[in-house]
Structures are given as C-alpha cells and as structure tokens.
Amino acid sequence: MSTVSSAPPLWLRDNCPCADCRDPRNGQKLFQITDLPAGLAVETVLDALTADGAPAREVVWTPDGHRSVYADTWLDAHLPGSPAAGPGNGPGDGRGEDDKELWDAAGLAGRFPEAEWAAYTADPAVAAGALESVMRFGFVLLRGVPLRDRQVLDVARTFGFVRETNYGELFEVRVEADPNNLAFTGARITPHTDNPYRDPVPTLQLLHCLVNAAQGGDSGLVDGFHAAALLRAQDPQAYEVLTRVPVPFTFTDDRTTLVAHRPLIGIDPTGRIREIRFNNRSIGTLRRPAAELEAFYAAYRRFGALLSRPELRLEFRLAPGDCLIFDNTRLLHARTAFAESGERHLQGAYADIDGLASTLAVLRRKAVTA
Ligand code: OGA
Ligand code: ZN
Numbered sequence: 349m350s351t352v353s354s355a356p357p358l359w360l361r362d363n364c365p366c367a368d369c370r371d372p373r374n375g376q377k378l379f380q381i382t383d384l385p386a387g388l389a390v391e392t393v394l395d396a397l398t399a400d401g402a403p404a405r406e407v408v409w410t411p412d413g414h415r416s417v418y419a420d421t422w423l424d425a426h427l428p429g430s431p432a433a434g435p436g437n438g439p440g441d442g443r444g445e446d447d448k449e450l451w452d453a454a455g456l457a458g459r460f461p462e463a464e465w466a467a468y469t470a471d472p473a474v475a476a477g478a479l480e481s482v483m484r485f486g487f488v489l490l491r492g493v494p495l496r497d498r499q500v501l502d503v504a505r506t507f508g509f510v511r512e513t514n515y516g517e518l519f520e521v522r523v524e525a526d527p528n529n530l531a532f533t534g535a536r537i538t539p540h541t542d543n544p545y546r547d548p549v550p551t552l553q554l555l556h557c558l559v560n561a562a563q564g565g566d567s568g569l570v571d572g573f574h575a576a577a578l579l580r581a582q583d584p585q586a587y588e589v590l591t592r593v594p595v596p597f598t599f600t601d602d603r604t605t606l607v608a609h610r611p612l613i614g615i616d617p618t619g620r621i622r623e624i625r626f627n628n629r630s631i632g633t634l635r636r637p638a639a640e641l642e643a644f645y646a647a648y649r650r651f652g653a654l655l656s657r658p659e660l661r662l663e664f665r666l667a668p669g670d671c672l673i674f675d676n677t678r679l680l681h682a683r684t685a686f687a688e689s690g691e692r693h694l695q696g697a698y699a700d701i702d703g704l705a706s707t708l709a710v711l712r713r714k715a716v717t718a
C-alpha cells in the first residue's frame with residue numbers, strides 16, 4: 349500500500365478537500381489542473397484532525413506551501429494499492445460485467461426479480477430493491493401496474509426521465525396495418541436489443557402489458573453479458589472480432605434515417621464487457637475487407653447460436669398489469685409469434701439507466717441517514 353508521501357502528487361493534490369480547492373456548497377473543484385505549480389511535491393506530512401474531528405493527515409506542499417487535510421478513512425479507501433480501493437483499476441462504474449450478476453435461466457429459478465406496484469410506490473425499500481435488480485440482473489418485473497393508457501410513462505418517471513424517439517414518447521406494440529417495424533406484427537421476434545441504430549442507444553426499455561389474450565406472444569430474456577462471456581471463454585478470437593468490428597445498424601421509414609456504427613460487444617476502457625447490440629432486423633451492409641467480413645460472419649453466427657441456447661433464455665408470459673423494466677445495453681428480449689386474430693397490446697417506452705442508478709443511489713443515501 350502506498351503512503352501519503354509516496355502517492356502521485358498531482359493526483360493527491362487534485363483531491364484536496366479544502367475550501368480554496370473546492371466550493372464547500374457543492375464540492376465542485378475551483379481550480380484547473382494547469383493551475384497547479386510545476387514540480388509539485390509533498391514537503392511534510394503531519395498528524396491532524398478534520399474539521400469534524402476525525403483522524404487525518406495534513407500535507408504541506410512545496411513549492412506553494414498549500415496545506416491539505418485528508419481524512420484517514422478517505423486515504424484508506426482511495427490511496428492506490430489500498431485493499432478498499434479495489435483490484436487493479438479500482439471499482440467499476442456499475443455498468444460493466446464485474447458489477448453484475450450474470451445469469452442463465454436456471455440461475456434465476458426461485459428468485460425472479462419482481463415487485464408489486466403498490467409496494468414499489470409506497471415503500472422506498474421496495475423501490476430500492478427493484479432498481480437494484482435492474483442494476484444487478486438487468487431487469488425487474490413490476491406487477492399490478494394500473495391498466496391505464498400511457499401509464500408506462502409514469503412508471504419511467506418513478507426513477508428517471510422518458511427518452512423520446514421517432515417512435516414518440518411511447519410506442520404501441522400491437523398489430524398494425526402498415527407496420528414500420530416487425531414488432532408491430534404478430535411475427536416471432538428473436539432475442540435482440542432495441543434501437544441499436546441509435547447512438548447513444550436508449551439504455552433502458554419498459555414494456556407495459558395492457559392486454560395479452562392472443563395465442564402465443566410469450567416473452568423471453570437473455571443475459572447478453574453472460575453469452576458474451578461464454579463466447580470469450582469458448583472462442584476468444586470470435587469474441588475479439590465482435591468487440592472490434594463496427595457494425596452499421598440502420599432504421600429507415602418515410603420520416604427517419606438512423607445509422608450507428610458500433611460493435612456487437614462493446615468493451616469498457618479496461619477491456620470488460622459493457623454493452624451488447626444485437627438485432628438481426630437492423631444490421632445493415634458491412635463494408636470491410638473480405639477477410640474481416642469472413643471472420644465477422646463466422647463470429648456473428650457463433651454468438652447468435654449462443655444467444656439462442658434454450659438454457660440461457662428466461663421464459664415467462666406478461667399478464668395485464670405487468671411492466672418489465674430492463675437494461676437494453678445488456679439483456680436481449682424476445683417474444684414468440686402470436687395469432688393476429690387475438691388481442692395483444694403493450695405500450696413501450698425508453699429511458700436511461702444513469703437516471704435509474706442516480707435514483708437508487710439517493711434512496712440508499714437516505715436509507716443510511718434515516
Ligand atoms: C419491442 C419488442 C416484444 C413483445 O417492441 O421492441 O421486442 O413482447 N416487443 O412484443
Ligand atoms: Zn486545497
């Protein structure tokens with residue numbers, strides 16, 4: 349473990365908590381990195397106390413004589429190499445594979461993430477548990493949500509902000525006479541992520557079931573992070589190709605032309621799985637060297653086969669009043685075909701997971717201070 353005096357000086361000074369360095373009202377930094385003197389170094393380290401009396405170290409800096417007081421608890425949690433600071437690059441950002449519990453269908457047996465709407469809206473602990481499920485498993489199913497037109501928007505507003513798109517504030521999933529998307533027919537829809545042709549992609553999707561009286565139309569979810577991790581273990585080269593080759597996803601109708609060039613498996617700067625885009629309906633024409641196209645298509649098939657493995661797919665049937673909230677950067681969703689003679693109606697909306705994570709963090713903060 350490094351000590352205060354061996355910590356990188358610019359890093360340590362950038363974290364000075366004093367009122368000259370940070371506005372005490374909001375904690376925001378008041379200086380630019382370029383304002384710090386060249387040759388910055390720790391001159392002396394003294395035992396001290398923070399303003400509220402906690403044990404601390406006081407650093408006297410050279411050449412400018414600035415003084416910084418760091419609480420021991422802060423140093424223990426943040427100094428590079430301290431166990432609490434996490435392995436390697438420190439804790440993740442909450443979005444990558446290391447911050448998730450990866451699952452297959454059997455792994456969720458007996459602990460399907462769900463909550464009752466009445467309890468979810470009345471009890472902050474139930475709300476926190478439901479939002480935690482979205483972060484951890486990638487989804488939660490809220491039950492007993494009122495069967496009201498546009499209710500899905502109110503569900504999104506319990507934790508964040510609706511993301512409006514060319515489909516509108518919400519979209520109707522039901523059979524349409526002239527569908528601009530196969531979702532609006534009775535066709536089977538294989539596991540996919542929504543809107544991969546958008547950059548940024550909507551990170552959360554909601555599907556609120558109003559009517560599900562048709563023959564068929566059952567739902568499926570697949571953990572795309574789990575499938576990608578399996579691919580990495582079984583065929584590292586295929587995995588690598590899918591993290592590297594940009595895929596042009598497209599959507600076109602008479603009012604819209606959307607294109608995004610992203611890989612099927614997005615990795616974060618530390619090389620961990622962070623974002624899946626997979627949608628056979630909207631993959632456009634790749635234009636790459638022939639050898640790369642060969643490698644891409646072999647890997648795409650391999651990943652597609654993994655994603656269709658029955659043991660990876662959690663199956664259930666949405667009932668009226670169910671609202672599924674899921675991470676559209678991780679889970680793939682699917683439905684079986686349904687008879688167009690029967691009635692089936694869902695209302696869908698998009699939102700973003702940073703807002704959900706923020707609501708969860710505030711709920712947790714309040715639970716700690718309550
Ligand atoms: C969608 C979709 C699934 C369903 O609208 O994006 O995938 O159950 N719908 O109809
Ligand atoms: Zn300072």
Ligand code: ZN
Binds near residue numbers: 541542681
């Ligand atoms: Zn979809």
